[in-house]
Amino acid sequence: MTTVQRPPARTRLLQAADRVLFTNGIRATPVDDLLRQAEVSTATLYAQFGSKDGLLAEALRLRLADWRSIWDECIISAGDDQARLLAVFDALEAYRGQRLPPARWCAFLATATELPNAQGEIGDVVAADTALLNDRLRHLASPLAGARAAELADDVVLAYNGTLAAFLRGHPADPIEAGRRLARAAVGAYRTA
Template sequence: MRGITMDATDTTTPRRPSAARTRLIDSATRLFYEEGIHTVGVDRIIEEAAVTRATLYKQFGGKENLVLAYLRTEDELLRAMFAEAGAAVTDPTELVDAVIDGIAADIRLRHTRGCPFINAAAEYPDADGAVRQLIEEHREWFRSTLHAVAQGAGLVRPEEVAASLVLLRDAALVGGYLDGEERVGPAFERTARAVVASHSPDTSRRA
């Protein structure tokens, strides 16, 4: 993706996680997102993942590290989506459209119960804690990535475009859960494209 990196500083091939670790993360991801982090205890995750308590503590040391692994998984999936879009779309203007389409599809098909990071932040009020620090890093990456996309497309004041798209995505993920995607999705797309259009060089010159 032009102007966007994946922060890949380690060139070694990562070791494949064990089957038990993968099951634990998969189970935690589903349960934490669908039911809430504090609501789901480790016994429920152990049962769902079909592992022993000793295995969970060997792999993660405790529930908070499993929460961090869940959020890192969500972060990695979003980064991968951006990387795939950058590989598939070479025109910078079309890439902006692809990003908006991708966010709309995510609201419609995957994150139907709000943003996992916003949900987690609501359960972890300590801004200095490890969970909130990870959330902050993710949001900074997301904001800077949108800035790079807008800048690559030649949009005027790309930092404003990025800030607006972050705000619109936050609102759409929450609104999609509360009011339904069929109402919120089209409104997100209309508003996001209006933001982009208002920051195009031609529009700015006319203004």
């Protein structure tokens, strides 16, 4: 007789953290909420992660790895240079569709906002997200903008940031579509220039 295996406590905690912290708010979520959602006791959390921040850091690391791999796939699926640069918006769409409910906006920017003096592992993973974004976009912008790749990459970074913040504002209604259009306009400016 096959039984559906319940994931181990560590996994349940990470899933609960990923689901709750970035939708209800990091500081707004007490440890008790995570424990109840994960159906795990206090001692287990502290044995596995040492602290709420330790759990947050690990959840962010997994999130970054997941985001990176989805973005990878979207770049590979894209047909040309422009589509590869704009694939970050496809990835955002896929990433958010994958999680129900999706984060309120961006887990990394939310962490930067809620933990202003984050150092150590939390600061590191937030910085790694920004570095991934910058490095990849610069690389992808190169065939389109040549020597001005850095500028075009920054344009797309801003369009991407703006899309995320649009979720937070609740406007425009379809942030990803708006972001894609804006990024396309940026590419156009380098094409004609």
